[in-house]
Amino acid sequence: MSTVPIIELKDVSKNFRSIQALDHVDFDLREGEVHALVGENGAGKSTMMRILAGIYTDYEGAYYLDGKQMRFNSPHEALAHGIGMIHQELSVIPELSLAENLFLGRQPTTRLGTIDWRRMYRDAEEELSNLGFELDARLPLEQYPLGTQQVVEVLRTIVSGARVLIMDEPTSALSPSEVGQLLALVDTLRQQQRSIIYISHFLEEVLHVADRITVLRNGRSVATLTRDEATLDRLIALMLGREVDRQAQPITTESEHEETILEVKDLTSDKFRDINLRVGKGEILGIYGAIGAGHFDVARALFGLYKLDRGTIILDGEPFPSNHSARYAIRRGLAYAIESRRKSLLLDQPIYQNITMPHLERIGRFVPQQAQELAAAAPTIAQVNVIPPDPHNPVGKLSGGNQQKVAIARWLTFPPRVFIMSEPTRGMDVGAKTEVLGLLRRFGEQGFGIIVVSSEPETILAVANRVIVMARGEIVGRMENKNLDKDALMRLI
Amino acid sequence: MNSVIKPRINSFVDRFRGLQASSPWMRRFSMLAQVWTLIALFVFFSLASDSFSRPINLRNILTQVSTLAIFASGMTFVLLLGQIDLSIAAVAALSAMISAHLYSKLGYAEPIPSLAGIGAATFMGFVSGVASARFRIPTFMSTLAMSLIAGGLTTYISKGRVITKVSQLSMTLGSKRIGGPDGLPVIVIVAIVTLAVGYVILRYTRFGRYTYMTGANRSAARLAGVNTDRILVVVMTISGFCAGLAGIISMGRLHSAQPDATDSFLIDTIGAVVLGGTSLMGGRGGMPQTVIGLLIYGTLRNGLDNIPSIDIYLKEFITGTVLLVALLINTVFAGTAERDRTI
Numbered sequence: 001m002s003t004v005p006i007i008e009l010k011d012v013s014k015n016f017r018s019i020q021a022l023d024h025v026d027f028d029l030r031e032g033e034v035h036a037l038v039g040e041n042g043a044g045k046s047t048m049m050r051i052l053a054g055i056y057t058d059y060e061g062a063y064y065l066d067g068k069q070m071r072f073n074s075p076h077e078a079l080a081h082g083i084g085m086i087h088q089e090l091s092v093i094p095e096l097s098l099a100e101n102l103f104l105g106r107q108p109t110t111r112l113g114t115i116d117w118r119r120m121y122r123d124a125e126e127e128l129s130n131l132g133f134e135l136d137a138r139l140p141l142e143q144y145p146l147g148t149q150q151v152v153e154v155l156r157t158i159v160s161g162a163r164v165l166i167m168d169e170p171t172s173a174l175s176p177s178e179v180g181q182l183l184a185l186v187d188t189l190r191q192q193q194r195s196i197i198y199i200s201h202f203l204e205e206v207l208h209v210a211d212r213i214t215v216l217r218n219g220r221s222v223a224t225l226t227r228d229e230a231t232l233d234r235l236i237a238l239m240l241g242r243e244v245d246r247q248a249q250p251i252t253t254e255s256e257h258e259e260t261i262l263e264v265k266d267l268t269s270d271k272f273r274d275i276n277l278r279v280g281k282g283e284i285l286g287i288y289g290a291i292g293a294g295h296f297d298v299a300r301a302l303f304g305l306y307k308l309d310r311g312t313i314i315l316d317g318e319p320f321p322s323n324h325s326a327r328y329a330i331r332r333g334l335a336y337a338i339e340s341r342r343k344s345l346l347l348d349q350p351i352y353q354n355i356t357m358p359h360l361e362r363i364g365r366f367v368p369q370q371a372q373e374l375a376a377a378a379p380t381i382a383q384v385n386v387i388p389p390d391p392h393n394p395v396g397k398l399s400g401g402n403q404q405k406v407a408i409a410r411w412l413t414f415p416p417r418v419f420i421m422s423e424p425t426r427g428m429d430v431g432a433k434t435e436v437l438g439l440l441r442r443f444g445e446q447g448f449g450i451i452v453v454s455s456e457p458e459t460i461l462a463v464a465n466r467v468i469v470m471a472r473g474e475i476v477g478r479m480e481n482k483n484l485d486k487d488a489l490m491r492l493i
Numbered sequence: 494m495n496s497v498i499k500p501r502i503n504s505f506v507d508r509f510r511g512l513q514a515s516s517p518w519m520r521r522f523s524m525l526a527q528v529w530t531l532i533a534l535f536v537f538f539s540l541a542s543d544s545f546s547r548p549i550n551l552r553n554i555l556t557q558v559s560t561l562a563i564f565a566s567g568m569t570f571v572l573l574l575g576q577i578d579l580s581i582a583a584v585a586a587l588s589a590m591i592s593a594h595l596y597s598k599l600g601y602a603e604p605i606p607s608l609a610g611i612g613a614a615t616f617m618g619f620v621s622g623v624a625s626a627r628f629r630i631p632t633f634m635s636t637l638a639m640s641l642i643a644g645g646l647t648t649y650i651s652k653g654r655v656i657t658k659v660s661q662l663s664m665t666l667g668s669k670r671i672g673g674p675d676g677l678p679v680i681v682i683v684a685i686v687t688l689a690v691g692y693v694i695l696r697y698t699r700f701g702r703y704t705y706m707t708g709a710n711r712s713a714a715r716l717a718g719v720n721t722d723r724i725l726v727v728v729m730t731i732s733g734f735c736a737g738l739a740g741i742i743s744m745g746r747l748h749s750a751q752p753d754a755t756d757s758f759l760i761d762t763i764g765a766v767v768l769g770g771t772s773l774m775g776g777r778g779g780m781p782q783t784v785i786g787l788l789i790y791g792t793l794r795n796g797l798d799n800i801p802s803i804d805i806y807l808k809e810f811i812t813g814t815v816l817l818v819a820l821l822i823n824t825v826f827a828g829t830a831e832r833d834r835t836i
Contacts, residue, residue, distance in 0.1 A: 303716075305715060325718070325720060326715060326716065326718045327718035327719070327720060329718070336716065338716060343710070343712040343713060344712070344713050344716050345710070345713060346710050346713055348709065348776070348777075357706065357713070357714075357717040358716075358717040358718050360702060361699065410717075
C-alpha cells in the first residue's frame with residue numbers, strides 16, 4: 001500500500017442553514033486502500049461522501065485530487081476524474097440483461113453504429129471473471145440475487161472509469177452470505193490497487209475490511225485508526241464519545257403467566273406455508289430469516305396487506321375475518337412499522353401529520369383539525385424522543401433514526417395490542433439502535449405483544465424472548481432466547 | 494466571489510433556491526408565483542387594451558372560465574391523486590346529449606333529463622375508477638377507453654346531429670343572469686359553488702386528506718389503513734360528476750347539445766389545473782391553486798381578444814408561449830425544476 005494520498009480534504013466545513021454538518025474536517029485516501037468512515041447518524045458521513053462525489057458543490061475548505069486542488073461541479077465531473085459513488089439504493093435496471101446494466105450508456109458498437117451484442121456479452125463476462133464471478137451476462141439482472149446486483153453496480157462504476165469508489169452502506173440489504181461475497185469483492189478491488197471509501201454501520205464488517213478507519217462525531221473527525229489499532233469497543237467509544245453497554249443483554253425475566261394476545265394458525269399464501277405462532281402479553285417474539293425467507297410477507301399478511309390463501313388470525317380471542325383490511329387491523333389494535341421508511345412516511349409532510357395518519361378516524365369526527373392532531377401527536381413525539389421535536393418539521397428533514405422514531409411513534413397515540421415491526425433498526429447507528437431497542441423493551445413492559453421481524457440476528461437476539469426462524473416460507477425452528485447466539489440462528493437457514 | 498469562479502448555466506434557478514432557503518417569507522412568496530404571473534398578465538393587458546379592465550369584461554372573463562372551472566374542480570382531485578382523466582370532454586358531451594335527447598325527443602320533464610345526463614357521466618367516472626382500482630389498468634388507459642365509449646354513445650344517440658331544443662333548467666344554469674342583463678351570471682355562481690365544495694372536501698374532510706396522502710405516497714397511505722382503491726374510485730366518480738355537470742351547463746350556454754362542443758376542454762382543463770400549481774405526480778396542489786390557474790387561463794385568452802392589433806392567426810401561438818413561460822416560472826419558484834444530479 002502506498003502512502004501517497006489520491007484524495008485529500010483539508011479543513012472542509014459545510015453548513016445547512018443552522019446545522020454545522022461538517023466542521024473543519026481533514027481526510028485523506030491513499031492508493032490501494034480501503035478507508036472506512038464510521039459515525040452515528042448525523043455525524044457527517046453522508047455530507048462528506050457527497051462532497052467527495054461532487055454532489056455538494058458548495059463547501060468551505062480544500063479538496064485535492066492527486067495533489068491538485070479541485071472543485072467538482074457535478075457527480076459527472078467527479079466521475080470523469082475517476083471518483084465514482086455507489087449509492088445505498090441500487091440504480092440498476094432489473095429488466096435489462098446483466099451486460100446491458102454493466103455497459104449502460106457506453107455499449108460497444110459495431111461499425112454501423114448498432115450495438116455489438118456479442119462483444120458486450122463477452123466483455124461483461126470477462127470483467128466479471130476478473131473479479132472472480134462466473135455469471136451469464138445475458139440473463140436479466142432481476143434473475144440474480146440482490147448481492148449480485150450490488151456486484152454489478154460496483155463493476156459498472158469501475159467500467160465507467162472510477163479508480164476511487166465511494167460505497168455507501170453496501171451491505172445493508174444483503175444476506176449474510178452475500179455480505180461475505182461483497183467483502184471478498186472489496187478485497188479483490190484493493191489488490192487491483194483501487195481505492196475505496198467504505199461507509200457502513202456494521203462495525204465488524206468495517207474492522208474486517210478496512211485498512212484505516214476514520215470516526216466522525218458531530219461533524220468532526222475525532223480519530224483515524226489503522227486496522228491494528230481499532231477494536232469494536234474503541235470504535236464505539238469514539239463514535240459515541242462515551243463508553244457504552246454494547247450488546248444489550250437479552251431479557252431473562254419470564255413473563256408471569258403469558259396470557260395469549262395473538263394467535264395465528266396455518267397461515268398460508270404463495271410466499272409462506274402453515275405459519276403457526278402465538279404472542280403473549282408483554283412478550284417479544286422475534287421472527288428471523290434471510291432475505292426472501294417470507295418472514296416480511298407474514299408480517300404484511302397479518303396486517304392485511306398481503307393476500308392469504310388460508311389461515312386464522314385470532315386477536316384477544318376473537319378471529320379476524322378472512323383477508324381483512326389494514327383498516328380493520330388498525331381498529332382491532334394491530335400496529336405495523338415496515339422496513340422501508342420511504343414507503344411508510346410522507347417525507348414532505350410535517351411530523352404531526354405523519355403521526356396522526358392512521359388515526360384520523362379516531363381524532364376528528366369529520367374534519368381533521370390541526371389543533372387536535374397536534375395534541376394527539378405531541379405526547380408520542382416526546383415519548384420516543386424525536387430530535388428536533390418540532391411537530392411542524394417535515395419528516396424528510398430528520399435523520400434516518402429519527403424518521404424511524406416517527407414511524408414508531410405514529411402507533412402510540414392509541415396504544416396497540418400487538419406491535420409488528422419489520423427491521424426496526426435497519427441502517428441505524430449504534431446509538432439510535434440502542435434507543436429503538438430500548439423502546440421495544442419498554443413496549444413489552446407496558447403489556448403490548450410485540451413481533452420483531454428481521455434479517456439481522458443481532459436485533460432479534462437483543463430484544464426477543466422467543467425466536468422463530470423461517471427459511472423458504474416455512475418455520476424451521478422455534479427457541480427460547482436463552483444463551484442463544486448468532487450461530488444458532490444462522491445454522492438453521 | 495463564487496460566481497466568478499464557477500459561472501453556472503443554472504445560476505438563475507440556484508439564486509431563487511438560495512432566496513427560498515433564506516426565510517419562511519421567501520418561501521411563502523415563492524408559493525405565490527402563480528399569483529404574480531396572474532398579476533403580471535393582468536397589468537399587462539390593462540395597459541395594452543382599453544377595454545380589458547372594464548367591469549363588463551372582467552365579468553366576461555369569469556363567465557368564460559366557468560365551464561372550465563367545473564371540469565377543473567374534478568380534475569384537481571384526479572391530479573392530486575397522481576392520476577389522469579382523459580374522458581372528461583367526451584363524458585360531458587354524452588351527458589349533454591342524453592339530457593337533450595330525453596328532453597326534446599322523449600319528452601321527459603326536467604329535472605329528469607339533467608339528472609340522467611349527470612348520472613350517466615358520474616357512472617362513467619365510476620366505471621373508469623373501478624376498472625383502474627380493481628384491475629390495475631392505468632387511469633390513462635381506462636379513461637382513454639371511456640372517452641371512446643362516451644364519444645361513441647354520443648354519436649349513436651345524436652346520429653351526429655345537433656339538438657337545438659334544450660330545457661329551461663339548463664339554459665338557466667348556462668346563460669341566465671341574476672339581476673337583469675348586467676347581473677351576475679348563474680354559471681359563475683355554479684362554478685364558484687363547485688370549486689368551493691371541492692375546496693371544503695379537500696381541505697376539511699378525512700377523504701380529502703386521504704386523497705393527498707394516497708397521491709403523495711400510496712404505500713404509506715395503505716399502511717395507515719386507507720383503502721386506496723376506494724379513494725381512486727371515488728375520485729374518478731367525482732371527476733365524472735363534474736364533467737356531467739359541465740356538459741349540462743355548456744349545453745345551456747350554447748342553447749344546444751352538440752356532439753363536439755366540449756372537445757377542447759380536456760387539454761384546457763389539465764392545462765389550467767397544472768398551471769395553478771397542482772402536480773401531475775400527485776400529492777401537491779389544491780383548489781386555491783386551481784382557481785389561480787383558471788384565472789391565468791381566462792385572463793390570457795380574453796386579454797388577447799381585447800388587443801385588436803394582434804393577428805388573430807397568431808393567438809394560439811402566443812397563448813402557448815405564455816403558458817410555457819408561466820410553467821417555467823412556476824417550477825423555478827417552487828423549486829421543482831428537474832435537475833439531473835445522478836451519475
